[in-house]
Amino acid sequence: MVNKKNTKQRAKSSSKFVFWMIGLVAVCLLAFIFISNMNDKPETAKTKTNEIDYANQPYLGEKSAPVSIVEFGDYKCPSCKDFAENVVPMIQKELIDTGKAKFYFMNDSFINVDSKRSAQFAEAVFQELGNDTFWKFHELLYKKQPDPKYEKTDVFTEQFLIDTLKEVASEQETARAVKNFKAKKSMNAWKKDMDYVDKLGVTGTPTLFINGKMFTGKTIDDLKDMVEKAAKEK
Template sequence: MANKSTKNKSQSSSKFTFWIIGIIAAFILGFIFLGNHSKTVQKASKETIDYSGQPFLGKKSASVSIIEFGDYKCPNCKNFAANVVPLIQKDLVDTGKAKLYFFNDPFIYVDSTRSAKFAEAVYHELGNDTFWKFHETLYKKQPEDSNAEKTDLYDEKFLVATLKEAAPNADVNKVLDYFHANKADAAVNKDLGYAAKLGVTGTPTIFVDGKPFTGTTLDDLTSMVNKAAKGK
């Protein structure tokens, strides 16, 4: 996939099988990132990132841009969405310090790619707010037995049913038409291109203004965001 090594990324993701739901929130960020960054490029990237057409949380006026690279079938991304994103939103996004973008990095076979493209279709046809409703619902509905060996868990029927929980039924056909026409492919390929250029090898992986986050706590992320803001 787009200059990616699926084997390396799967190995990175597998480091999180010890995840325990219910860990104290203050430690969640560290557990998620400790393994990923052993295989992520450590040097700061000079890659210019085009944020246009990307779903985000926060105020457009926020000067700092945080990117999460994620995969809808990745259990660690589900934990990140449920337990870490709310903390980032409360401390950094709602305060106007940063915007949080979601970039797709699907690598767990066909299910990941299909759900990424469907989510992009939702974003294009129904807008940013509905995208995030669908995004959150899709992670909440991730099956407990989701893994790389089991495919077609995220078939079109599943994705449509998930969308119906986030949007009116009348909007579903708009998304399906866009999805069936393969118009979402370009957006996913754009994300994959950035993942390759930035050296992403596991999900979730975070960047702040194009530089990899290598810390392990929310305080580390806040410090990096504050430093980036001061440099504007």
């Protein structure tokens, strides 16, 4: 997890912030360790159940799924890149594809101006081109994250974002999203996410919430247990 304090220092040592421990019994064993910075959060932030408005938010899974998982992330965050590429597929297999949960993404754009620009552009993509294209763009943006230039600005430029979108959308579709972005139509959606960052006490990325309650566990089993408990509480 990347914490908002000492961002540059944490970015350079992001390999220490490996997110999960997942065991797969097969020929190989995959492990991802989640070291969370939850100890410095107030107890109320850890235990409180919050009301979250999921309307008009990008998601994976079926709307009928009983549990809602929300990730708060930043497109310039290297830990979020690792999470998107290595952990979300596990969540997809274990919880989303099984119909146990749906998975939402909300922005916590705190690192630099590139974070805000890319988040607002992604919101424009969602508004104009829909959920499926949003996720294709979302995944590609993390894949193309220039890790060595993490702390520098003007990497995720407007042209970079346009060129990236063109890899998953047509010229006409891209033009629609760009028009939305330039007109700042996606600004309110981005501000809604950032308001939740403050309201929910999010202090680092990635941070997860399960049916409005902050996830403070360390393993995929912890997450599955929390999802199962949340489903029973419905």
